[in-house]
Amino acid sequence: MSTPLPSVAAPRGHHALTVAALMATYVQAVNISIPNAALPHIQASLSMANDEVGWVFSSYIAASAVTMSITQWLAGRYGRKVVYQYAVMIFVVGLALNTVAMTSIQFVLARILQGLASGPLAPLSLAILLEVTTPPRHARVSLAWTVCSLLGISSGPAIGGWLSEYYGWPSIFYFSLPMAGFVFLTIARQLSEKRAERSQTFDFFGLTTFSVGMIGLQMLLDRGERLEWFASTEIWVEAIASVVGFYLFVVHVMTRKEHFLRTALFKDRNLVLSTVISFALGFVLLPTLALTSPMLEELLNYPVDTTGYMTIPRGIALVGALVLTSLVPAQVDYRPFLIGGMTLVVYANWLMLGYSPAMDWRPVVEAGLLQGAGIGMLLPALARAAFGTLDPKLRPEGSALINLSRLYGSTIGIAVVQLFFYANTQAVHIALAKNLTPYRVAAYMGGSIGKPELAALNGMVTRQAATVAVIDQFDILMFAMLVVIPLVFFLRKPRPAG
Template sequence: MNANTTTDTGAAGSLRFAVLLATWMQSANLPLPNAVLRLIQGSLSMTDDQAGWIFTAYLAASAITLPIAQWLAARFGLKRVYQAALALFMLGLVLATVSTTPLEFIGARIIQGLAAGVLGPLSMGIALETLAPEKRMKFGVTLTAAVLLGIATGPAIGGWIAEHFDWRPIFYISLPLSAYIFMVIALLLAEKKADKAPTYDFFGFTSFTVAMISLQMLLDRGERMNWFDSPEIWIEALACGLGLYLFFVHVMTRNVHFFNKSLLRDRNYVLSTLIFFAIGFVLLSTMALTSPMLDEILGYPPDTTGALTLPRGAGMVGAFLLTMRLPERFDRRLFVAIGVALVIYANWLMLGYSPLMDWPPVAIAGALQGFGIGMSMAALAKVAFSTLAPALRPEATGLYNLLRAYGSTLGVAIVQIYFFNNTQAMHQALGANITPYRGAASMSLPALEGINHLVTHQAAFIAVIDQFKILMVAMLVVSPLVLFLRKPAATN
């Protein structure tokens, strides 16, 4: 970027607005189909286990390109790579709207995710270079808030559009936004490229990525393929094990790689990253469970289903901004503890959901969970990086966000597995009580179908509650780590 970008207030402001919009857009498109899963499944003849891929495909794809975004910009040019990512994102949007099979739709989501993994970090890079150093931290908070706002508003936007039109137009809203961002970048962003080709640890990156993607495919495909009775699952398990083995050997035997061993020596960073991983595990998994529960089991329309994610989002964004604005004299460890406790309590409230409930319990539990997540994220951002050397912070930030992304994608996959298993088990347990001696023998076929439908809904609802228990346990497991955090130092 040219040096005069920071002095040209109008151009710099337009660039910041454009990348802020891109940050919101790529974040909102992740949960955008959440409130309309039933419509998508019916239109594309998509099975229940395939519905989980709508989220995991986007997340896993973005986790592939996220670590190499800065290298791509340095190697091929920031402007060129950013515009290519926008074009790829628009292609994914168009392909999603014209999909006629589950495979086509999942492929479109993968394309969107690959582009989103590049847009996120490069948007931050473009924005920060248009600002004076003393203003960068404040705008970084704004960018993170835009990510949270996207996650919060995506389902509500998708639900409202689908209720009044159809599910396919939910992706149209991002096409003019992408075109506007593309135009602003083309007109105002000067090309920036490294003087010489940068180096990158592709062996470490590839081995780690192969391991995580193989694990993701194993979890996503395991139920459908009957687990280790399938050669495919064995191949994915072996690829995951081999990838992890090569990655850890590489890290322990090489001095230069994309994962800096020095980060492991900082206790606050390691513990904060583990807690952040658990927050990622809960963040999207709750949404992936709540919206189908409201839409498919309780019969709420898509616009209401989407709107009930807004209290959670409002709590999340509000708590994040409030906690980031707290004076330095307040110990952030206390707010990490309060945030984690709120998330646990909110998930405990979710265990009390009932098929007879109205919407307030969902709104209250969602708002409390969102407030806890937002508070924890803001406080952890301070705790994690305050004890790190400034030279390590850019690399640490990338790894920190990458593990949150993997936490989300693995969380969605795991709750989907247990949901289907528990639904089948509960269906068998409930159905076993329907015997000829309880009147079933004298019922007509439509009546028996109605009973089976009722049993299926009851089993699915119980299975959803069981998954909220898994999310609560995940936060309980990491909660003791808060006690071992050191008091943050003043940020440099």
């Protein structure tokens, strides 16, 4: 007769800490997308140019990726409680600075500060959740953590659209203040301090060179069109910084045994392939929101709050598919779920290519619902693929690598679609307007036409060109997911159940 294992009691105050950790996860995620539907109000208030809109998202995400990389070192060096509290305080300062920003540069700087503070919140929240719950509940609490993160990203546009329409765009940042206050007080009262007995070393040179390479590439893509590419000294500086940063990082990785991304991670085929797929997933996840809301608001004249509401089915389908797929037994092969999720995402983006100025809300909701279901199916299957063959000792770093790839995929994706959007808008405008002259227009209209009428016609052509350019960007997102589908066939089979 077997002896039952002794139960492990949860620490005191674990209920409050669980709520606080999940709330912090939600808050840092919802602030990624909450400005999405409110962008017309923010642009009008801050005189923000159209090609600066992508910075609202990419600045937050890129800054978050940098501090997320050093979270483990910070917690070991200074203590997780101290790091967590300072992160929440700086996050609140970023929220306040967003509301008082008077220019687009001030707003972007505040978003960068927010992003820097948000980086440690998600990984430390998960670590706290796993500590305050008993081992049999770890799978369930990890799922709850993932759901809160995705729910934050999915619900952000609806909340931001409604608040900005009725209470002004600064209210979208006031929304997070009460929750941040609750998290700070709960952590201060309930969480015990924990830090490493020995100071851990961290590869700051590797992180710095990699970050310089990524930031240089990001700025190059964001600013290139406005500054006429290599006719500008700034673009040359950013290009050189990116090339030198990536070069030094590659040399550093090849010549040192230990760095902030351990070489052992890249010896696991499943993890490497899953990282590439995760990058493609990030490339699709947030750029879709960054394209859809401006299209609905500026080109199809939907109210800001209605635009936000139209993202709700996508979020519901995403969370629902995530939960259902996570409940599938571990013995079931995950690869059909990967292929099924990718197929749904590709099909949804193919439906988006059929958008037109004459459509109603149904095609947008249908495509969003299918894309959300595909992403929700893909995420848990991708986690099983990445960690099913990975050494358990490497799983924390593997998780960080997967998250970083998804974050950088989103930032690069936003930059790429913005870049091609403005280039395509100009090309389509030239193609449509080349015959728009006073004499030819007057001939077709059966009378003379003046400059005001011609300007109105030019506005119509510009709107049509922008609509065509937006729809063309969904083709890029579809291709990004389509090209990684064959990688699924190179993943190793799941290990048989023990």
